[in-house]
Amino acid sequence: MPRVTDEHRAARREQILRAAWRCVAREGFHGSTMAHVIAESGLSAGAVYGYFKGKDELLYAIAERSIARIDEVFHEMLAGDAAPDPADVLETVLDRLMTLAEDPDGDFTLIAVQAWGEAARGGPFLDLLEPQFKEIRGHWIEVARRWQAAGRLGADAEPEQVGRVLLGLMPGFIVQRLVLGGVAAPGYANGLRALMSPSTRAGAAG
Amino acid sequence: MPRVTDEHRAARREQILRAAWRCVAREGFHGSTMAHVIAESGLSAGAVYGYFKGKDELLYAIAERSIARIDEVFHEMLAGDAAPDPADVLETVLDRLMTLAEDPDGDFTLIAVQAWGEAARGGPFLDLLEPQFKEIRGHWIEVARRWQAAGRLGADAEPEQVGRVLLGLMPGFIVQRLVLGGVAAPGYANGLRALMSPSTRAGAAG
Amino acid sequence: MPRVTDEHRAARREQILRAAWRCVAREGFHGSTMAHVIAESGLSAGAVYGYFKGKDELLYAIAERSIARIDEVFHEMLAGDAAPDPADVLETVLDRLMTLAEDPDGDFTLIAVQAWGEAARGGPFLDLLEPQFKEIRGHWIEVARRWQAAGRLGADAEPEQVGRVLLGLMPGFIVQRLVLGGVAAPGYANGLRALMSPSTRAGAAG
Amino acid sequence: MPRVTDEHRAARREQILRAAWRCVAREGFHGSTMAHVIAESGLSAGAVYGYFKGKDELLYAIAERSIARIDEVFHEMLAGDAAPDPADVLETVLDRLMTLAEDPDGDFTLIAVQAWGEAARGGPFLDLLEPQFKEIRGHWIEVARRWQAAGRLGADAEPEQVGRVLLGLMPGFIVQRLVLGGVAAPGYANGLRALMSPSTRAGAAG
DNA sequence: AATGAATGAGCGTTCATTCAT
């Protein structure tokens, strides 16, 4: 019965992970005690520790999942070789991000911010976030490159620098939304469109 | 001799605050114990509690100072009624930010990220950050407004939306620098300049 | 097929006991967890508990076996009615003891010392060790008695007291070997021989 | 007020150590929980941890004290250059040992046996016991050497071997007393005297 | 005003044991 057992283990792991997710989305990394997670999971302490070595591993797994969600958002975005408008990409990406953020289990962006705070101090969380940030930045650099190839970006523009700015818009959106609220994907994308389409003396924005 | 006493109190408060700042910049909000702060301050536990009600108040004061620094960065920026290029503003602002971040007492952006994480969960940290974010956003909106008034932004662009994007670039810069490193003010500003100065060559988007 | 079942049960019991023995010889009574024993035995938790009521019973069984080995060492030693030299008996006994101690499954003297520690506090381990110590002491008293009967011990010597001393030499050997190493049966027996054969030269003690 | 504070600290340390001593003498190393020690000490958990890093350090300190007591027993024993009868030394030593063992705080020999069990597995307890055993063995070797110099031991006897035997008599006494009871210093010493004064065919013991 | 020893609730974790399968 290995199939059943493996499925069972995976389901239990998921159950715990979701419970921890809910706790962290509600109370942050440090406000979430193992006792909370255990109670939320409906399991016993021993059971939880059978699936995760300890609190650190659990938080790590949650952070992993949280930032993986940001990455997901790019899938299919760059399929083909089209040169989408960066503002359109941003809108799509943030739109998906907001859909995911409305998860009834809890807002993953809140967890992501916790993870940034942890990663800032170095250690395993930094090791986790670094490659994922790099990958997402790579996506944005690719967007910039294509945009440049399509003749929409100055020939002397450096896609790496443009990519940094585009990547930067994402944490900017997330933090702003969490702290101020009232930020939505279309408006934010429009702000970028306006910046990207400056009036040529008496020009018109998009 | 109330003057002396008041000065004394202020000096002591500052001494504690700086000690806590160093701790938090090194170990984060939760990694910093009161014992660490007390040791770092060179005072006794009782003395520290004589100036701050508890850890929360101390962290709050640190967060306050940390984000105040971001605000500082705008001072004199918008004096007069010039209409500076947003990318120039960004470069100046980030340049100052990096100077402040190199404080030997510890990187204030690290503390800021901790504060965002805390604020995301609501509570006093949100109440602290919200008005400060609002004010900084106000600065950016003003930048956008003047840019528009100078005819450099489409007439139908909404400065509020543009301001959100410009504000967003700051946390984006901070997080990216902490996680990936290798981000500097001029290059980041150049990325924005490139986006804002699209090729005038006719091009078609995807 | 009760025979087969009984044999099977005995084999399983032995399998568990040996696994526990290995664990205890490696990590002591308290350092050995049931999880270790279970893993070492290759059986499941449930299976182990099917053969032993709990950890206490298992440790008890191990202690039993460990001190039984010390007793073994006397078998045939006192067969017949010879009056062997106590030092010779000691040498033979310790020699056998060391052979047993080199069991690849682990040093039984290490387990014995654990058992002494437990027995010192009273309880079942004391009830276990007491009769076994008594029996071994009985052997030594018998050695002393025969030695006296052979005219090698003063007529007014009390074999019970001599037996206590001879018994005492055994834990002394075991502990000394575990803590200091470098103790071997022949040298230790020689030490006793030297004490038992004082110089006949006239001398005065201090 | 450093004097007072230092004395205070020393007194508190002693208070905790004695509480732990009582617990260990009653329940052994592993049966003694920190909660027990804390309750017994009359202090709080935090206070205890202010004086001892953790349970290990506390047990180590107790073991240290326990075996130090065995060493004490030799003080003044070998002052001067007399050549005392080993059996007399043994009697004195064991007599002192029993006096110390009757400490109302708990029998130190019980603690010593716990320490032997721990040391047998290597680690810090072995490092602690090894030099102390060596020193005590050194005392016994000196006793043997003097006895030999006084012409009471065969010229070809090796004091090192005799010393091992004499040292061995001590754990033998301790364990036997704990497990069987009914062992006292004079009787035990008499047993040794009897062994050391064999009848010369029809001789008389001392 | 300042000290720092003391507090104790609550933390993360372990592990002997059980029981549905």
Add this chain to the structure above:
DNA sequence: AATGAATGAACGCTCATTCAT
């Protein structure tokens, strides 16, 4: 008979905070 996932009481320990001096 055998499994091993699950249990949960109890463990060692931390740390924000207090208060007698």
